[in-house]
Structures are given as structure tokens and as C-alpha cells.
Amino acid sequence: MIKWLSISKTSYFRWIKQSLHPRPQSELEKALFQICQQSSYITTDGKRKRRLGYRVVHQKLIDLKFKINSKTVLKLMHQFGLLSQRIHHKPQYYYDLAVQKENNLKNLIQNNYHATRPFEKLCTDITYIPFGKNNQKLFVSAIMDLYNREIIGYNISKIADVDFVISTLKAISTLTNPCILHCDRASVYTSKRYQTELKANNLINSFSAKAMPTDNACMEPFWANMKRETIHYEKMQNLGEQQIIEIITDYIEYYNMYRKMKVLNYLSPKEFKTKNIN
Template identity: 35%
Template sequence: MATRVSYPAEIKLKAVEMRMAGVSVSEVMEHLCIKNKTQVDTWLRWYRNGEIHRFEQPVGKQYTYGKGPEVTSEVERLKQENRFLKQQLDGLKKVQGVGKEVSPEAVVQWMDSIKGEVSVQQACLWLGVARSTYYRWKNQRNTQPVSKPLVTRIRELCLAHKFRYGYRKITALLRREMQVNHKRVQRIMREEGLQCRVKVKKRKGIGQPFQVADHLLKRDFHAEQPLQKLVTDITYLPFGSKMLYLSSIMDLYNGEIIAYSIGDTQDTGLVLDTLYQLPTVTSCMLHSDQGSVYTSKAFQQAVKEKGITMSMSRKGTPADNAPIESFHSTLKSETFYLEDFTCTTTAIVAQIVQDYIHYYNSIRIQTKLNNQSPIQFRQLAA
């Protein structure tokens, strides 16, 4: 029996983005070292059906959650979703106020109002609430005590960061205000359904080594000082009326995005615009993949003029450029996928990316930076 290959979620997502950008299946398979055409078709079907969570499932695992009620036609499904959106605006947000989290009491009342029309499983999926959490709220409806200050503060922090943080980072923020045990925070977040809703799994990359430029970085992602080691990549933004591309450069010293460009053409001009944003540097290494824009004569010449040493990943090995790949995945997971902005205008797409990069650099804390944001870490180190 042949060995089944497990591909990381990043590979699956990149394959889907390339297909939606018009890249042929054979080119996608060759670039990402995918063995079977049907795998690409399956991932594309999952994406179009809104089953992005299945990208994380291991080989042979079939998830049963998130399948909702059976509908006989697309029209009926859209009617159910429209009814949900109307009730969410007219019912839930009226109770709590626009921009505030819906309370357990409001959730239970709303679920009672749609009983028999939408399954509990589908309604919980729409609300982003676990079924077990809903049933616990329902059972405790008459005996639920007034929220304690710690529970309220945890809920405020989770909402402020749009459920991007797990219990460790929430604990780090709380410890700026009070003494609290991380296990208590974890228990409260689990009981209140406030867990992190962004799940990123990292797995070993696949592919055979093939060098264009020397692989000088060798997955050593630690830098002793700013502008010593930089990584760059381009990612697809298939969320607007037309395809956009994000080119970004990250400083491995503190994980800060120090340069980025957004364009509607994936050409050498896009990466050159990003490169020219860098200040004058000495003894700097810039690492990228083997994309044609990075191997082009114009880009290579610009890199040499800036006195930068070029390094490139091995073919079909995204893990060689893991930090910037992870950032692009995190950006999409914590914005477009988390808030379901998968079909909007190009102007909104660009604004979301700009706002998130500012949030990522200035506000979003990272465990590896002693629970500081990249800019805070750099300023304190200086």
C-alpha cells in the first residue's frame, strides 16, 4: 500500500490561491511538489464550500462538525443565511448594542426563537459558539451568577483582539493589571467559550532541494540586531473584485514588517517597490523563495546595489521561508477568514491589510518577544 502524503495547511491554501489566480493545475503541482491532481481539486472544493477548517485535518480524518442542516436548493440556503443575518442585526445587537459581544442570555433567547427552523449545530456555527457552550448556558440560564470582574475583563480583552489570543497571551495582558494564574484564565476562557479562534498548525515541509541562489539562511531565523536578516515573499489576496498581491519584508530580529506593497499585478515592479522602502543597510541578508520576480535581473541588480546578500529557499520547500509564510497565513486567518470578509471591494481589502500590519507591528504581542509587540521589543532593546 502506498504511503499517503500529508500536506501542511499553508501548502493547501497556497495551491487554492494559485488556482484562483488562474495558474494551471500542472504548474501548481510542480511549484508546490504536489503528487496528485485530485488533491488540488479537493482543496479548491473545500474552499468554495467554506470548509477552510478542513485544511488542518490530518490524512484520512473526516470532520463531522460544521455541516449544518440539509437544504434542497441554493436558494433555500441563502434564505436561511439572510434570515440569520436579519435576526442577528434586529435581535442580538439590539439587546447588547452594536459592537458589543452577545451575552449568554441573548444567545439562549435567540436560539429559542428559531427553534425548529435551523439546527442547533448550524446556529452555533453562525454565532461562533461551541454547542457545548450553548447547552451549558441554557442549563444555567436560571442560576447563572453575575459575571465576576475577572471574567468580564477576560471577555473584554478577547473581544478587543478579536479572539486572536489564546490563554497565554491573555494571561500576559492581565498580569499588567493584576496577579492571576494562567490555569484559571484557561479554565474561564474554556467555560465561557472565549478560546482563540485562529488555529495554525506547522508541519514539516516537503519537496526536493534545488538551489538557484545559495541557501545561506539555512532556517536560522534568529538575528542579533535589526536589519541583519530579512525575509520576503508575495501572497495572494483573492478577497476583492479583482486579485490583489501583497509583497512584504520582515526583519527576523523582532518579526516586524518593515516594508510592504499592495498591487494588482504580481511583477518585478511590486517587489522592487517593496525593496526600495528599505533604508541603507550593511551586512544584511535577504531571503526569498525561487519566484521569477526574485530571480529576475532587475531585482538581483537592485539587491546588489543596496549591498544586500541574497539567499533563496529550496524548490518546493516553504518551510525554508517559514516566518514570512506564517505571517501571511496569520494575516488572512485573523482578518478575512475570522471576520468572513471573503468577498468585498479591493479598497476594503487594501485597508484591512494596512490596518492589520499596523496592529501587528505596534499592538499584537508575541510570546517569543516576552509578550511585547515587535516595535516595543525593538525600542526597549535599543
């Protein structure tokens, strides 16, 4: 049949998979379908990919005055093929508390990621994104305000050196009140130049324990979600540097403005800040 229709196997089996899912009938089903469609990620080759979890979709339906259980939403999303990719968490490793005290790099956060006001506690981290056919990399550095989980500064570069993280730091304004900035123990963060910049910006450094990514438990999920909701859908070997930059920039704007989170009572970072600060 595939030869007779003159189509590829990929196109044929994609059509078969799509035809297995029923079409929405009720007003509830249509609303659910529309929510997922409007929040989809469009890949560089025009494909629509899902990125909302069922809990966020459930809250959006509640906001629209539908009375429905979250498990029913999960069932319907599975039925209509609307589920997003799952994050596969890496195993967590735990070390002796004495490790946290070495080199006098203190952990001032101590897994307390709650902040009562903006610029009380910030965290920062670096990730990289491979692309192209020659194993190229782009590094992304970002700073998050723990008050509303907003990305308040970021930088993209081919080189992850001290200048790179200092440029990220300069994306935020000089603070009038002391503020904690939490990060891991990467050499760029422990360098004298970076420490000097922190003091000049009224920032107090806090460090994760050695080999403990869970001590920076807000940045790690952000990176995971960014990749899961965008680049994991792309054929990275076919993308260029500018395309990667556009994907990252667009996602951070989307995240700050529209991505609702359970920790923010299902508001986006901007919505949470607007609602709670007069």
C-alpha cells in the same frame, strides 16, 4: 417561533449561541473579557471577532498582576466563547539537501531566524487575497526584520511582477551594513533586475529550498495570522479593492504596534525594539 418573531434563522441561532455563554462575574473574568474585547477585529459589517490566543491573553493577565494558570485561561475563554480561530497548518514536505544547492541559490539562513540587531536578517514573501464576485485578486508583498518580526515595508498590487517586489524593496532605506534578505525561489526574486536592486541596497540574497515553504518560517505564519484574524471573518465576495487595502494596512499597523508574540517575550515588534535598543 422564528416566523412569529419575524427574524431570520441565522439571527435566531446566533442569539441562542450567545445566550449559552455565561457573563463574567469576578474581577479576573471581567479583565479577561475586556482584553479579548479590546483586541477584537471589527468586520466591515460591524461584527466583533476574536483574534487573541489564550497564551497572549494569559500574559496580559499576568501583566495586570493576576495569578492564573494558562490552562485556566484557555478553559475560561472556551466557557465565555472568546476563543479565536485556529490555524490549520498545511502538511510539511521534505526534500533531499542536494536540492538546496541547485542553481547556486544558497540558503544562508539555514532555519536560524534569530538576529542580534535590526537589519541583520530580513525575509520577504508574497501572498494573494481573492475578493469580489469576479474572482479578483490583490497581491501583498512584505519585508520582515527578523530582529523583532516587524514588517518594515510592504506593497499591494493587482500584478505580482518584478516591479511589484522592487517597489516593496524601495520601501526600506539603503543599508550601510550588509544584510541578508531571505526569500523563496519565485522568478521575481531570481530575476536579474531584482538581484541588481539587492546589490545596490547592500543586501545579500538567501533562498529557501525548492518547494520548501518551511524555509521561510516567519513570513508564512505572518500571512496565516493576518488572514485568520481579518479576512477569514469577511464575506470576501462583497468587498471591493479599497476595502481590502484598508484591512491589510490596518492589520500591519496593528501587528507592528500591538500584536504580542511568544518569540518576543510577549511584546509587540515595536515594544521589543523600544525595550532592547537604547
